[in-house]
Amino acid sequence: MLHVLAVDDERPALEELTYLLRKDPRIGRVSGAGDASSALRDLSRMLVDGEHLDAVFLDIRMPGLDGLDFTRLLTGFAAPPHVVFVTAHDDCAVTAYELGALDYLLKPVRPERLAESVRRVAAAVRRTCRPAGEAAPDPDDEMIPVELGGRTRLVSRRAVTHVEAQGDYVRLHTADGGFLVRMPLSALSKRWEGAGFIRIHRSTLVAAAHITELRFDGGRAAVQIGDELLQVSRRHTREVRDLFVRKFHQADDGAEAGSAASTGEGGDDR
Numbered sequence: 001m002l003h004v005l006a007v008d009d010e011r012p013a014l015e016e017l018t019y020l021l022r023k024d025p026r027i028g029r030v031s032g033a034g035d036a037s038s039a040l041r042d043l044s045r046m047l048v049d050g051e052h053l054d055a056v057f058l059d060i061r062m063p064g065l066d067g068l069d070f071t072r073l074l075t076g077f078a079a080p081p082h083v084v085f086v087t088a089h090d091d092c093a094v095t096a097y098e099l100g101a102l103d104y105l106l107k108p109v110r111p112e113r114l115a116e117s118v119r120r121v122a123a124a125v126r127r128t129c130r131p132a133g134e135a136a137p138d139p140d141d142e143m144i145p146v147e148l149g150g151r152t153r154l155v156s157r158r159a160v161t162h163v164e165a166q167g168d169y170v171r172l173h174t175a176d177g178g179f180l181v182r183m184p185l186s187a188l189s190k191r192w193e194g195a196g197f198i199r200i201h202r203s204t205l206v207a208a209a210h211i212t213e214l215r216f217d218g219g220r221a222a223v224q225i226g227d228e229l230l231q232v233s234r235r236h237t238r239e240v241r242d243l244f245v246r247k248f249h250q251a252d253d254g255a256e257a258g259s260a261a262s263t264g265e266g267g268d269d270r
Contacts, residue, residue, distance in 0.1 A: 001028025002122060003051070005081070007039045007058035007067070013107065017057060017086060020111055024118050036065035040073065040145040040154075047077065047142070055082040055102070055121040060092050068092065071099045076143040076154040082124050084117045142195070144172065146179040155179055157195060161210040161225050163188060165203040175226075200232045200240055214244045 008014040021030045033039035060067035074080040088107040103117040143154040159174040165185035172179045196208045213224035221232040
């Protein structure tokens with residue numbers, strides 16, 4: 001059963017499209033979004049939560065991020081869904097197919113024509129589906145959509161060195177600057193725990209891979225990340241210290257293994 005997302009800024013058109021999609025027996029779940037930016041956020045959340053989205057049925061002319069730009073941004077995802085355009089404009093078909101769209105429907109949508117698009121999506125999914133019972137692989141990275149002056153940009157989780165709570169928002173710090181995302185730090189901490197992020201303070205989350213130094217001064221700890229020295233709360237000091245010790249020993253063990261391999265040592269003593 002397919003899981004699809006319908007995107008249209010006109011509510012009557014969105015309701016009609018979702019209604020027609022839900023009537024197709026090949027579709028098990030239909031989600032809806034009123035604009036492309038919301039669709040990006042929904043897609044990012046789905047992928048992080050382990051949900052699989054098979055296709056996006058979307059309009060082209062929408063305020064802010066349009067359908068074509070949305071499709072270009074999908075290349076940043078590890079497993080992007082298939083795209084079917086549903087639009088009243090016939091002048092973007094060439095560009096749509098160049099971007100890899102599976103189909104291009106003109107409004108008003110005829111049920112039989114929509115059914116053909118669903119058939120194409122189902123066939124494309126079958127070509128790339130995993131064996132039955134095999135779990136979906138965890139993506140190596142997560143792309144976080146952020147708003148910048150009316151535009152949507154995707155920020156890679158790998159690029160984030162640390163995160164600071166700012167009211168109802170968090171600020172993602174990267175080498176390119178800081179980006180605000182509306183999300184509580186507690187939720188992001190749980191979401192990124194398996195990706196190597198640790199809490200060092202009630203208002204700070206850091207990427208362990210970016211910690212270069214652990215300092216102690218008067219019983220207080222701090223970690224060095226790039227040019228910034230971030231304070232560690234007493235509550236989290238032991239956890240951070242233990243993490244740093246493990247990193248040191250892993251690096252030391254790796255160096256010893258490399259030395260043994262280069263000298264021919266470390267083999268069976270029998």
